[in-house]
Amino acid sequence: MxxxxxxxxxxxxxxxxxxxxxxxxxxxxxxxxxxxxSFGLDFTGGTRIEVTFDKDQDLEKLRNALSAQGLDKAVVQSYGTLRDIVVRVPSADQAKVSDEVVESLKAVDSSVTLKQTEFVGPQxxxxxxxxxxxxxxxxxxxxxxxxxxxxxxxxxxxxxxxxxxxxxxxxxxxxxxxxxxxxxxxxxxxxxxxxxxxxxxxxxxxxxxxxxxxxxxxxxxxxxxxxxxxxxxxxxxxxxxxxxxxxxxxxxxxxxxxxxxxxxxxxxxxxxxxxxxxxxxxxxxxxxxxxxxxxxxxxxxxxxxx
Missing domain, CATH: 1.20.1640.10 (Multidrug efflux transporter AcrB transmembrane domain)
Known part of the structure; x- marks a missing residue:
């Protein structure tokens, strides 16, 4: 049963x-x-900066370098490899902020090269x-x-x-x-x-x-x-x-x-x-x-x- x-x-x-x-x-x-x-740049607008290095990078070191220059709200991410990096900053001044980002990253690795900068508008x-x-x-x-x-x-x-x-x-x-x-x-x-x-x-x-x-x-x-x-x-x-x-x-x-x-x-x-x-x-x-x-x-x- x-x-x-x-x-x-x-x-x-x-x-x-x-x-x-x-x-x-x-x-x-x-x-x-x-x-x-706390909306990201996809929604609020800002500058997206793509850079590349000759060797793999430690993302935490890059974030610390940017934070030391007052860019503490910058978002640092890799795409594809750790040599290709995207930095997103809540700023509309593309020329100024891209220069600041590149200069800050040079303190970590002087081989940094700016690939592309684009602005995402708030609209x-x-x-x-x-x-x-x-x-x-x-x-x-x-x-x-x-x-x-x-x-x-x-x-x-x-x-x-x-x-x-x-x-x-x-x-x-x-x-x-x-x-x-x-x-x-x-x-x-x-x-x-x-x-x-x-x-x-x-x-x-x-x-x-x-x-x-x-x-x-x-x-x-x-x-x-x-x-x-x-x-x-x-x-x-x-x-x-x-x-x-x-x-x-x-x-x-x-x-x-x-x-x-x-x-x-x-x-x-x-x-x-x-x-x-x-x-x-x-x-x-x-x-x-x-x-x-x-x-x-x-x-x-x-x-x-x-």
Missing amino acids: ATAKKVIDFMKLRHLFAALSLAVTLLGVGSIAVKGF VGDELKEKGGLGMLLALGGVMLYVAARFQFKFSFAAVLSLVHDVLVVLGVFSLFQIEFDLTVLAAVLAVIGYSLNDSIVVADRIRENFRKMRKASPLEVVNGAMTDTLGRTTITSLTTWLVVWALFLFGGDMIHGFALALLVGIGVGTYSSVYVCASLLIYLKVSREDLLPPVKEGNEADELP
Whole structure:
């Protein structure tokens, strides 16, 4: 005789985690409203300077040299090799700042050669902010339509609110700690939407399946059963993805540091929200088996009579 699988009572703590999610989300929104973001040059404008050296460089030494000359807000990154360096400075005076950067870097290695200088205007940054925000709104709108068509409106509302929660938490972290927000971070936020949606769809699929199989079970039992069924898959997927992103965060360099950090936060929060935001909301919305039944057409009963 087969032993019945033990079902974990995830929803027992739903009220506690609902309060926690609300508090963290409000903290993030409050930080965004009060402190805003520490936008990078992609959004604020500034001068981008490309230089090359005859040998590999220690980026920390280059940063210290620039800081000693008063360019402490300069961002130093390598691209391709450690001989090819990009310096980004929040200054509109291309000629002056490029001379200052080259002179500062000569103190570290006299073989430095200026390759290119370009200015990113603030109007470009404003356009990027507008299009980036529009992109996130369109993504969330598309998710709502997709989930509503595939499942039901309650599932759609829960999934989108879960995604909004994840996005606000990630943005709140960058605002609260004033971590530089650039295009790579925006790309990571959009990736978090996709990752979190995938988790929510898996959970919703299993909940729908359980409603059809567990005909006499309550919604709480159905949701707990679905969470238990997907726990192994969710754990393995999240851990393997986290390991890869941790490698990017630790060894990927400054250029993708913000990208990796946003993914680290987003993956963790997305895994959590698929259970204690999306699934919990379905309970609060009183989802039932009837919500998932196809509408009965008139005349069906008559057709079934002999």
